[in-house]
Amino acid sequence: MIRQAVLSAAILSAAAAADAAAADPGRGKELYESRCGGCHSLDANRVGPAHRGVYGRKAGTAPNFNYSAAVRNSGVVWEGKTLDAWLTDPQRLIPGQRMNFRISAAEDRTDIIAYLRQQSGR
Amino acid sequence: MSRIIDQHRRRFLRASGVTVLSASAVALLAGCEKMAAAQTSNSAGDVGILNTALGLEHEAISAYQVGAASDLLQKPVLEVAVRFQSHHKGHRDALIATIRKLGGMPVAAKSDAEVAQALNAAALKTQVDVLRLAQRLEKGAANAYIGVIPSFSDKALAQVSARLAADEAMHWTVLTQVLNDSLPASALTFGA
Numbered sequence: 001m002i003r004q005a006v007l008s009a010a011i012l013s014a015a016a017a018a019d020a021a022a023a024d025p026g027r028g029k030e031l032y033e034s035r036c037g038g039c040h041s042l043d044a045n046r047v048g049p050a051h052r053g054v055y056g057r058k059a060g061t062a063p064n065f066n067y068s069a070a071v072r073n074s075g076v077v078w079e080g081k082t083l084d085a086w087l088t089d090p091q092r093l094i095p096g097q098r099m100n101f102r103i104s105a106a107e108d109r110t111d112i113i114a115y116l117r118q119q120s121g122r
Numbered sequence: 123m124s125r126i127i128d129q130h131r132r133r134f135l136r137a138s139g140v141t142v143l144s145a146s147a148v149a150l151l152a153g154c155e156k157m158a159a160a161q162t163s164n165s166a167g168d169v170g171i172l173n174t175a176l177g178l179e180h181e182a183i184s185a186y187q188v189g190a191a192s193d194l195l196q197k198p199v200l201e202v203a204v205r206f207q208s209h210h211k212g213h214r215d216a217l218i219a220t221i222r223k224l225g226g227m228p229v230a231a232k233s234d235a236e237v238a239q240a241l242n243a244a245a246l247k248t249q250v251d252v253l254r255l256a257q258r259l260e261k262g263a264a265n266a267y268i269g270v271i272p273s274f275s276d277k278a279l280a281q282v283s284a285r286l287a288a289d290e291a292m293h294w295t296v297l298t299q300v301l302n303d304s305l306p307a308s309a310l311t312f313g314a
Contacts, residue, residue, distance in 0.1 A: 037262035
């Protein structure tokens, strides 16, 4: 049983590493501009907060942005898994949030996250 | 035409047994204020989405204002920009009315100066620069409206979001033609 669990974890870890390796931040930039650019910029708070530096940042802490209490108090830190969950269904990750925008295609999310990570110097 | 659409919508909704909130939203769309005001429901999530959309419309109105006041637009282009701005004002007014009737508080607009700074309007030096910014914002807005559709609890409001997205896509298409850009080679350009 333990051996199976370890094997499963190893497979999942390898799959995650493969996903990260396959991520295309160049495509992510295009997707970011077309999908997220209606509300977000890298360096300015608009309808949504500025995104440069978001990877690795605690949710609700971009300077001078008026967050919902739900995001501010979520305790979420933005990294691969949490960003993927957020872009899949923000309300499921942080009930009471205000974004509600979803990206259904996993590869799109992966590439956008890779771009945000790149722009955060991570 | 709108009367035909409303009749179809009412028939469909009667047949499908929609929720109280859907009935409320449909009443708003049909302009039946008394009926809408009588509806109450747990619509906080939907109001939140509508308020985010309102913030986007506020920004679009300011962006077109900044462009129109820049003296960079030639007369025929300026007229189109002002027309598009009037569409965004129509979106804004519809969203504010819906948010209020669902018991929410509409978000306030930022100043044009704040929006200009956030969009780096100081970098706009030519008419093409202004049109590129508008094109980018319209595509983003269309995609934003498409991207929130699955999050609405009220399908009638999701339909409104699709209608708003269609307006933004229309704006993007006109701007793309004015800029002499190629139209997309593939289908399903928006929302992807």
